[in-house]
Structures are given as C-alpha cells and as structure tokens.
Amino acid sequence: MIQIKNLRKEYGNRTVLNNVSLSIEKGEIFGLLGPNGAGKTTLIRILTMLASHSGGAITINNLQLPEEARKIKSLLGCVPQHLNLDGELTAWENLELHGRLHHIPMQERRQRIDELLEYVELSDRAADMASTFSGGMKRRLMIARALMHRPKILFLDEPTVGLDPQVRRRLWDLILSLNHQGLTVLLTTHYIEEAEALCQRVAILEKGKLVITGTPADLRCKVGQYAVEWTESDGIKFRFFTVRAEAVTFMNSLDTSTTLRNTNLEDVFVELTGRKVRE
Amino acid sequence: MFADIRTVVWRDWLVLNRRLGRFILSRMVSPILYLIAFGWGLGSQIQVQGGSYLDFIVPGILALNSMIMSFNAVGTPVNMSRLYYKTIEEYQIAPIAATSFVIGKIVSGIIRGTISSLVIILLSFAFGATLTVHGWFWLVLLLNCALFAALGFVAAMMMNSHEEMANFNTYILTPMSFLCATFFSTDRLPSFLHYLVEILPLTHASKALRLAGHNQDPSLLSVGILLGYFLTFLLIGVWQMKRIKG
Ligand SMILES: Nc1ncnc2c1ncn2[C@@H]1O[C@H](COP(=O)(O)OP(=O)(O)O)[C@@H](O)[C@H]1O
Numbered sequence: 427m428i429q430i431k432n433l434r435k436e437y438g439n440r441t442v443l444n445n446v447s448l449s450i451e452k453g454e455i456f457g458l459l460g461p462n463g464a465g466k467t468t469l470i471r472i473l474t475m476l477a478s479h480s481g482g483a484i485t486i487n488n489l490q491l492p493e494e495a496r497k498i499k500s501l502l503g504c505v506p507q508h509l510n511l512d513g514e515l516t517a518w519e520n521l522e523l524h525g526r527l528h529h530i531p532m533q534e535r536r537q538r539i540d541e542l543l544e545y546v547e548l549s550d551r552a553a554d555m556a557s558t559f560s561g562g563m564k565r566r567l568m569i570a571r572a573l574m575h576r577p578k579i580l581f582l583d584e585p586t587v588g589l590d591p592q593v594r595r596r597l598w599d600l601i602l603s604l605n606h607q608g609l610t611v612l613l614t615t616h617y618i619e620e621a622e623a624l625c626q627r628v629a630i631l632e633k634g635k636l637v638i639t640g641t642p643a644d645l646r647c648k649v650g651q652y653a654v655e656w657t658e659s660d661g662i663k664f665r666f667f668t669v670r671a672e673a674v675t676f677m678n679s680l681d682t683s684t685t686l687r688n689t690n691l692e693d694v695f696v697e698l699t700g701r702k703v704r705e
Numbered sequence: 706m707f708a709d710i711r712t713v714v715w716r717d718w719l720v721l722n723r724r725l726g727r728f729i730l731s732r733m734v735s736p737i738l739y740l741i742a743f744g745w746g747l748g749s750q751i752q753v754q755g756g757s758y759l760d761f762i763v764p765g766i767l768a769l770n771s772m773i774m775s776f777n778a779v780g781t782p783v784n785m786s787r788l789y790y791k792t793i794e795e796y797q798i799a800p801i802a803a804t805s806f807v808i809g810k811i812v813s814g815i816i817r818g819t820i821s822s823l824v825i826i827l828l829s830f831a832f833g834a835t836l837t838v839h840g841w842f843w844l845v846l847l848l849n850c851a852l853f854a855a856l857g858f859v860a861a862m863m864m865n866s867h868e869e870m871a872n873f874n875t876y877i878l879t880p881m882s883f884l885c886a887t888f889f890s891t892d893r894l895p896s897f898l899h900y901l902v903e904i905l906p907l908t909h910a911s912k913a914l915r916l917a918g919h920n921q922d923p924s925l926l927s928v929g930i931l932l933g934y935f936l937t938f939l940l941i942g943v944w945q946m947k948r949i950k951g
C-alpha cells in the first residue's frame with residue numbers, strides 16, 4: 427500500500443530522516459515507534475504532502491508522490507499530532523467543511539456526518555463549538571473528520587498523547603474497529619503499550635534511522651523472549667535469553683533476587699538503541 | 706475551482722455571520738470619531754478644493770478604512786491559522802488548488818471590507834456629506850479591498866509571529882493611512898515625499914474614490930495601478946501557498 431525507499435529529509439544541514447525504507451501492507455496497523463525528535467511526525471508530514479522530502483521515492487497505492495498529489499490526497503486521512511480543529515466552528519461544521527473540501531456531494535456528506543458523529547459518540551455535541559471540547563473529544567472529532575471522505579489509509583500521529591487511561595482505551599477500541607473494517611492504519615507513538623496493543627507490525631525509528639522492523643513477536647525474539655531482571659547498586663539490570671532453561675540457570679548463578687518475565691517492546695527498544703523510549 | 710473558492714468563503718462567512726451585529730457595531734466607532742473630529746470639528750473651519758472638508762475626507766476615510774479592514778480580515782486569521790491553530794493544514798491536505806484557497810480568503814476580506822465601508826457611507830450621509838456612490842466608486846472600493854486583502858495574505862504567509870504582523874500594521878499601514886491623500890491633498894507635500902506617496906496604492910485609491918464620489922471619472926492610471934498591485938499580491942500569495950511545505 428505504501429512503499430518508501432531511501433527516504434531522506436534534511437532541514438538545513440540537519441538530517442531528520444536518514445535513508446528510511448519501509449513498506450506498509452494493505453489492511454494492517456503499522457506502528458512507528460520512537461522517542462521524541464526521532465522523526466515520526468516528519469515522516470507523516472511527508473506522506474501527507476505537508477512537507478517535501480530531500481531524497482528517496484514514495485509510492486502510495488502505486489501512485490508516485492508528490493507527482494500524483496491530488497489522487498493520493500483523496501486516499502489519505504490524517505489525524506495530526508497537534509489538535510487542529512477549527513475552534514470557531516461547531517463539530518458538525520468542522521465535518522461539513524472537510525466534506526466540502528473533499529467534494530463529497532451534499533446528500534452523502536450530510537449522511538456521512540451523522541453516521542460518523544454517531545460512531546465517535548459525539549452526536550449530542552454536534553452543534554457545540556469544537557473549542558469547548560475536552561482533549562479526548564477533540565481527538566475523536568479529528569478522527570471522524572479524517573474519515574469523512576472514506577480514505578483507504580489513516581495516519582494517526584501520537585493519537586493518545588495526553589489522554590486519561592480510560593479515554594485512551596476507548597480510542598484503541600475505535601482504531602481496532604476501523605482496522606477490522608479494512609482500513610490500513612499507520613500510527614506513531616512513543617507509548618510501547620500502545621504499539622503492543624494495536625500493531626500487527628512495528629518499526630523503531632531513532633534519530634531518523636530505522637533500527638528494526640517486524641512483528642512485536644519477531645522483535646522480542648530478536649533480543650530473546652525471556653528477560654531476567656535484577657537490581658544492582660547502580661540500577662536495574664537485564665539480560666535476555668531465547669531458551670527458558672538458560673535463563674533459569676543464569677538466575678541461579680546470581681546471588682541477588684531476580685525476576686523472570688517475558689520480554690516486551692520496551693526491552694527491545696532499550697536493547698537496540700541503548701536508550702529509554704521516554705527520556 | 707469555483708466550488709472550492711465558495712467553500713473557503715462559506716467557512717469565513719459562517720464565522721462572521723455569527724457575530725455580524727457586534728462586527729458592524731465595532732466598525733462604527735472609529736469612523737464616527739473621524740467624522741466628528743475632522744468633519745464637524747476641523748471641517749467647519751476650512752474649505753478644500755472649493756468644497757466642504759467633510760466631503761473631502763469621506764472618500765479618504767473610506768479608502769483607509771477598507772484598507773485596514775480587508776488587510777486584517779485576511780492577515781490576522783491566516784497568520785494565526787498558519788502559526789498557531791494549524792487549521793490551514795485542513796486546506797493543504799484537501800485535494801484543492803492553492804489558488805482556490807488564496808482567492809477564497811481574498812473574497813472573504815473583500816466582504817468584510819465592503820460591509821464596513823457600507824457602514825461608513827451610511828454614517829457619512831447621516832453627518833451630512835454629499836457623495837455619489839455608483840459604478841466607478843464601487844469598482845475602486847472593491848479593488849482597494851481586494852488589493853489589501855491580498856496584501857494581508859502575503860503578510861500572513863511571510864510574518865512568523867503575531868508581533869511581526871503587528872509591526873506590519875505599525876510600519877506600513879498606519880503611515881499609509883495618514884500620508885496617502887486621505888486627509889489632505891498631496892500637492893503641497895515636499896517633492897521627495899510627494900513622489901514616494903504617489904507610488905503607494907492607497908494614494909490612488911483615495912484620489913480615485915474622491916473623484917468618483919464627486920461624480921467624475923477617476924484617472925485610469927490610478928485604477929490601473931490598483932489593479933497592478935492587486936495582481937502582483939495575488940500572484941505572490943499563490944506562490945507562497947504553493948511553497949509553504951517545509
Ligand atoms: N520545520 C522544521 N524545521 C527544522 N527542524 C525541524 C522541523 N520540523 C522538525 N524538525 C526537527 O526534526 C526532528 C524530528 O522531529 P519530529 O519529526 O517532530 O519528531 P517526532 O515526531 O518523532 O517527535 C527534530 O529534531 C525536530 O527538531
């Protein structure tokens with residue numbers, strides 16, 4: 427669905443994306459993981475043609491970007507990282523504006539607005555100004571807006587940043603249900619749990635470079651499925667094992683108290699980049 | 706393209722319409738002050754070009770007011786939308802032409818400029834001014850609104866903070882509003898200033914409105930200059946919108 431080859435992006439002499447190659451398949455939820463400043467937003471902005479790229483090739487549904495911008499635009503829905511609803515318009519009017527900008531005929535547009543407001547549970551707030559909404563409501567309205575023109579691919583840039591745990595789970599359910607209906611989703615996050623909960627495949631981006639790509643299980647296996655964790659005077663230590671028995675032998679060889687658990691994506695991240703995701 | 710322009714204008718009209726009453730009321734304040742101070746106060750004591758000073762300055766006030774209104778009607782919201790609210794991205798990711806967005810915004814600016822001009826025309830009649838408003842008069846007024854709406858767009862895309870926008874007002878619009886044949890005839894200015902003022906668009910808007918308002922044909926040169934400025938700003942605006950990508 428999306429093919430990215432050797433994508434480069436420079437701002438001045440600062441390289442923000444460094445030869446990123448990636449392919450996103452139809453129907454999957456693909457997660458782009460990485461700490462702040464890794465280049466996730468920049469990648470999404472390039473894919474949505476809000477930013478240009480300095481090198482490399484991108485095709486979306488076999489259409490060249492940016493040459494076939496118009497055609498590509500109608501395939502894409504985008505929920506940016508920052509809230510960018512029109513605060514001077516109501517929820518309904520925000521969707522109406524989007525529908526008009528995407529040339530949806532009136533009958534269909536009106537019907538779609540009702541349908542989507544229902545879907546994101548904002549029907550009763552349709553006539554309220556978007557500026558009066560809470561963070562979670564704004565994010566849901568932005569998702570509804572991005573879906574107005576029935577895109578084939580949805581970009582979600584850090585969709586749950588700053589939301590309460592319950593609100594976040596509701597959004598996860600929403601994203602999963604969209605995916606079940608056949609929508610391809612590319613989401614960025616620096617919450618490991620989010621990637622684990624939603625994504626069929628993930629890629630780790632660090633300082634503009636793709637470190638690894640695969641299913642969460644693949645990535646765990648790469649460093650070893652079993653994690654042994656223990657505390658020393660200078661902090662928590664880990665070691666990873668592919669075979670459980672080896673992990674147990676190792677635990678017995680230490681004389682401090684240890685824990686054995688399954689490796690998670692956070693471990694993968696720390697192991698591969700030498701950094702915490704959120705630092 | 707026409708449908709897209711209409712969409713852009715539709716959104717702005719929706720927002721304006723919601724506070725149209727307040728908008729019109731707020732538009733009355735400064736013209737009333739000008740009319741009292743210069744029309745009644747100063748005007749009762751002087752005559753200009755064989756007519757009353759009130760009749761002389763009403764076209765000037767209209768020119769400067771439509772300039773400021775149209776400029777800010779486009780400049781402020783587009784600048785905020787680009788820098789803070791990022792709502793401009795909704796238009797960028799939509800499959801519409803940059804030109805449609807720019808023209809739509811300019812039309813919105815013209816609408817605001819024209820409404821506030823109407824308010825002033827009615828007020829000045831109430832103050833006893835004599836003014837003929839038809840044909841040329843409307844054409845020049847609309848052209849002046851369009852020109853400064855387009856300049857507002859250009860400034861909004863160029864200035865990288867709210868402060869810089871304010872500076873644009875302070876250093877460019879305010880001097881023009883005083884110097885450009887709005888309150889006095891430029892004939893007696895020192896020659897270097899005279900030439901400077903002659904190249905500024907507002908001078909031509911004031912002069913053309915003054916002639917049209919007194920039932921004469923404005924100079925085609927003035928109209929041509931206004932049109933030239935408008936087209937230049939429009940083209941720059943479209944070019945800016947197309948290369949906005951970082
Ligand atoms: N318009 C810009 N001009 C210059 N540098 C930028 C611009 N946008 C982003 N950057 C830089 O690019 C890097 C990646 O940013 P971003 O893509 O926002 O990261 P992420 O979304 O992963 O947090 C950062 O170092 C940021 O400072």
Ligand SMILES: [Mg+2]
Nearest residue numbers: 466467507584
């Ligand atoms: Mg980001």
